[in-house]
Amino acid sequence: MVNGERARSTTKSGGTTRTANKKPTPRKKATTNRSVANVADPAFVQLLTPDGERVEHPDYTVDFTDQEYRDLYRDLAIVRRLDTEGTTLQRQGQLGIWASLAGQEAAQIGSGRALAAQDMVFPTYREHGVLWTRDIDPIMPFGLFRGIDLGGWDAQKYRFQGYTIVIGAQTLHATGYAMGITKDGKVGTDDGEAVIAYFGDGAISQGDVNEAFIYAAAYDAPVVFFCQNNQYAISVPVHKQAKTPLFKRADGFGFPGVRVDGNDVLATYAVTKEAMDRARHGQGPGLIEAFTYRMGAHTTTDDPTRYRDKSEEEEWRLKDPIARMRGFLEKQQIGDGDFFAAIDAEADEHALDLRERVLSMPEPKPSAIFDHVYPNGSPLLDAERAEFVAYQESFEGSGH
Amino acid sequence: MIKSTIGKGVNLGLRRALEDDPKVLIMGEDIGRLGGVFRVTDSLQKDFGEDRVIDTPLAESGIVGTAIGLAMRGYRPVCEIQFDGFVYPAFDQIVCQLAKMHNRSMGKISLPVVIRIPWGGGIGAVEHHSESPEAYFAHTAGLKVVACSNPNDAYWMMQQAIASDDPIIFFEPKRRYHEKGEIADEGELGAAYPLHKARVAKQGNDCTVIAYGPMVRTCLDAATAAEADGRSLEVIDMRSLSPLDMEPVYDSVRRTGRLVVVHEAPSNVGLGAEIATRVMQECFYSLEAPVLRVTGYNTPYPQSRLEEEYLPDLDRVLDAVDRTFTY
Numbered sequence A: 001m002v003n004g005e006r007a008r009s010t011t012k013s014g015g016t017t018r019t020a021n022k023k024p025t026p027r028k029k030a031t032t033n034r035s036v037a038n039v040a041d042p043a044f045v046q047l048l049t050p051d052g053e054r055v056e057h058p059d060y061t062v063d064f065t066d067q068e069y070r071d072l073y074r075d076l077a078i079v080r081r082l083d084t085e086g087t088t089l090q091r092q093g094q095l096g097i098w099a100s101l102a103g104q105e106a107a108q109i110g111s112g113r114a115l116a117a118q119d120m121v122f123p124t125y126r127e128h129g130v131l132w133t134r135d136i137d138p139i140m141p142f143g144l145f146r147g148i149d150l151g152g153w154d155a156q157k158y159r160f161q162g163y164t165i166v167i168g169a170q171t172l173h174a175t176g177y178a179m180g181i182t183k184d185g186k187v188g189t190d191d192g193e194a195v196i197a198y199f200g201d202g203a204i205s206q207g208d209v210n211e212a213f214i215y216a217a218a219y220d221a222p223v224v225f226f227c228q229n230n231q232y233a234i235s236v237p238v239h240k241q242a243k244t245p246l247f248k249r250a251d252g253f254g255f256p257g258v259r260v261d262g263n264d265v266l267a268t269y270a271v272t273k274e275a276m277d278r279a280r281h282g283q284g285p286g287l288i289e290a291f292t293y294r295m296g297a298h299t300t301t302d303d304p305t306r307y308r309d310k311s312e313e314e315e316w317r318l319k320d321p322i323a324r325m326r327g328f329l330e331k332q333q334i335g336d337g338d339f340f341a342a343i344d345a346e347a348d349e350h351a352l353d354l355r356e357r358v359l360s361m362p363e364p365k366p367s368a369i370f371d372h373v374y375p376n377g378s379p380l381l382d383a384e385r386a387e388f389v390a391y392q393e394s395f396e397g398s399g400h
Numbered sequence B: 001m002i003k004s005t006i007g008k009g010v011n012l013g014l015r016r017a018l019e020d021d022p023k024v025l026i027m028g029e030d031i032g033r034l035g036g037v038f039r040v041t042d043s044l045q046k047d048f049g050e051d052r053v054i055d056t057p058l059a060e061s062g063i064v065g066t067a068i069g070l071a072m073r074g075y076r077p078v079c080e081i082q083f084d085g086f087v088y089p090a091f092d093q094i095v096c097q098l099a100k101m102h103n104r105s106m107g108k109i110s111l112p113v114v115i116r117i118p119w120g121g122g123i124g125a126v127e128h129h130s131e132s133p134e135a136y137f138a139h140t141a142g143l144k145v146v147a148c149s150n151p152n153d154a155y156w157m158m159q160q161a162i163a164s165d166d167p168i169i170f171f172e173p174k175r176r177y178h179e180k181g182e183i184a185d186e187g188e189l190g191a192a193y194p195l196h197k198a199r200v201a202k203q204g205n206d207c208t209v210i211a212y213g214p215m216v217r218t219c220l221d222a223a224t225a226a227e228a229d230g231r232s233l234e235v236i237d238m239r240s241l242s243p244l245d246m247e248p249v250y251d252s253v254r255r256t257g258r259l260v261v262v263h264e265a266p267s268n269v270g271l272g273a274e275i276a277t278r279v280m281q282e283c284f285y286s287l288e289a290p291v292l293r294v295t296g297y298n299t300p301y302p303q304s305r306l307e308e309e310y311l312p313d314l315d316r317v318l319d320a321v322d323r324t325f326t327y
Helices: A004-012 A015-021 A027-032 A066-091 A105-113 A128-133 A140-146 A169-183 A205-217 A245-255 A265-280 A312-317 A321-332 A337-359 A366-370 A379-392 B007-021 B043-046 B058-073 B088-098 B135-136 B151-163 B213-229 B247-258 B271-288 B304-310 B314-322
Strands: A120-122 A195-200 A222-227 A258-261 A285-290 B003-007 B024-028 B051-056 B077-078 B112-118 B144-147 B168-173 B182-185 B199-202 B208-213 B235-236 B241-242 B259-265 B292-296
Touching: A004 B241, A015 A258, A027 B304, A066 A105, A066 A128, A066 A140, A066 A265, A066 A321, A066 A337, A105 A222, A105 A265, A105 A321, A120 A169, A128 A140, A128 A258, A140 B112, A169 A195, A169 A205, A169 A222, A169 B088, A195 A265, A195 B043, A195 B208, A205 B058, A205 B088, A222 A245, A245 A258, A245 A285, A245 B007, A258 A265, A265 A285, A337 A366, A366 A379, A366 B051, B003 B007, B003 B151, B003 B314, B007 B024, B007 B151, B007 B168, B007 B182, B024 B058, B043 B051, B058 B088, B088 B112, B088 B135, B135 B144, B135 B168, B135 B241, B135 B259, B135 B271, B144 B182, B144 B235, B151 B168, B151 B182, B168 B213, B199 B213, B199 B247, B208 B241, B208 B292, B208 B314, B213 B259, B235 B247, B247 B259, B247 B271, B259 B271, B292 B314
Parallel strands: A120 A195, A195 A222, A222 A285, A258 A285, B024 B051, B024 B077, B077 B112, B112 B168, B144 B168, B208 B235, B208 B259, B259 B292
Antiparallel strands: B003 B182, B144 B241, B199 B235
16 A cells, blocks of 8 residues: 555655656756657656556555455456447447547546545546446446436435536536535544545646636645546647646645556556545645546547547557556466456456446436426426426327 | 615625524635625624635636535535626536536435625626626526515525525625615514515506516616606516516506516516516517517626616616507
């Protein structure tokens, strides 16, 4: 597990930025030439190389049992298989749209598994992997993408709020929720509560995200901002929006920021655990930039061939989060061919089960559009609903 | 029964809500030690503490967005937007998040958030301090919108809005903050006049005049002036702008056969258009004249030296009433 004390003391002094500062770049050049290389500066927390080699980091570590390592691999593999099924279902006309998480599995599983049961998640619309870690039936978001419902799972029960489509809006909700945790006196102990807000490299340009940083800092809110920098806001690469590494923005708001290898499930686990524990102990917010790559399209409506090269995709394919975890298990000799075959078979079973259940989702009742507009209802809406129902019923028996 | 003003009525309503429910929070810019730029929250922070009466950073989307998160956590935040024209930075959080969360969550999340907006013109201010944006919010499903016009309503409607589980935009007629009246402060909240009901402010027989917020006073004055000419105007204070309570309007128009709708907001796609359409549908055979509107013009709110020309006043209301008798 994370060495909390060490991590705290070094993070405060900018521990993870030290590596970047070691580069023999003249200071003047670094400040005047705000180049692409700066934004894409590769210095980050890594515990697992792309080859699956376990490496040490001065501030972060993990200590899992063999079974826990295997469980993480299982999470990664099943989540990708389900995601592939989502894309397939859309291509077959069974979903209106699908937002693939392919490539971001380690960022989501690592951070999701680092959460305590009492923590609250505020997701975007791509956090299918985090959703999996909250033991939510993976079919839940498919209602939204099939157009059956608007989400609507029980956020309190699963400690996982609804998918948010307006970019960055949920970071303010997360911050307000975290302010409420402080008001309730639920911080300051090992079983204190904390909040994690997911968003991306595009969202960090939004006013709402910056306001969330301001509010979180002003009220020492127990919220961790988890930015999955997947390098693209649909088509625009991050260096066109940002002239500084994203995690460094935290400095200006007054809380710690760290960049982690987002394709390394062990590292994302370690940094998230540390930041969440700091928050739940009443030490305020944190920003994590998970440096990763969206291997597929933004959504199924997108065409990445219009804005990025195959060679770039190939380069990132070598850093695949699942392949590196597999490499690690093989090197440690805690996962063999039978194990991987069994996981693949289980993932296929999950995908088949998901497909069958998606195809048999009941169609919503038309009058359901009136059901949940107001907690207390509205007489004008009641009248409109009655008209709508009467109109619909006028077709009954006429073959419509 | 106590003597009060509209501003004091809001203050007392907030105070009683804070006393009655520990989950009620007040948040906004300069509402703490200063008591708000209109002093409407005067002394609340002193009496209830910084934890419940919260001076926020100067960021309106942040005020509403964090209020949504606090409401998800079980709190009942009352947000102050300092001036009507400063609500737009929070527009997404209001119309896409606050308004839709209950529906999006299929009824699992309710957001009992009140957004107070000192509103309307007539105070000689610079740009962005005199606007009437109520139609944007009344147009948005999932929001309820109310406006108070007197101290008693300010006191009770504020408490009712806070107690309601619906998200509510609460418009306060800022130029009338100092107008005096009486508050019937005894009694329980449940027995107060319902929040979403219109009220006949003055009975009459010849022409119905509808207003809300600051224009209720203007229309009551017009009714007094009309009496000198032998004309009896019925003035209805709509109070709730979404949902509209149309039954008292229909009852009135069926008797008078004439209707003038008055608001400061521009006419184009405004509340007057909605009210006129509904009246036409329900009272077609009772109407002796087309429904007329007296409103702000379809321009940006003007510089203050011209606002008296821009705003509906007693003469423009009476002129419209006269015109309903020419058909």
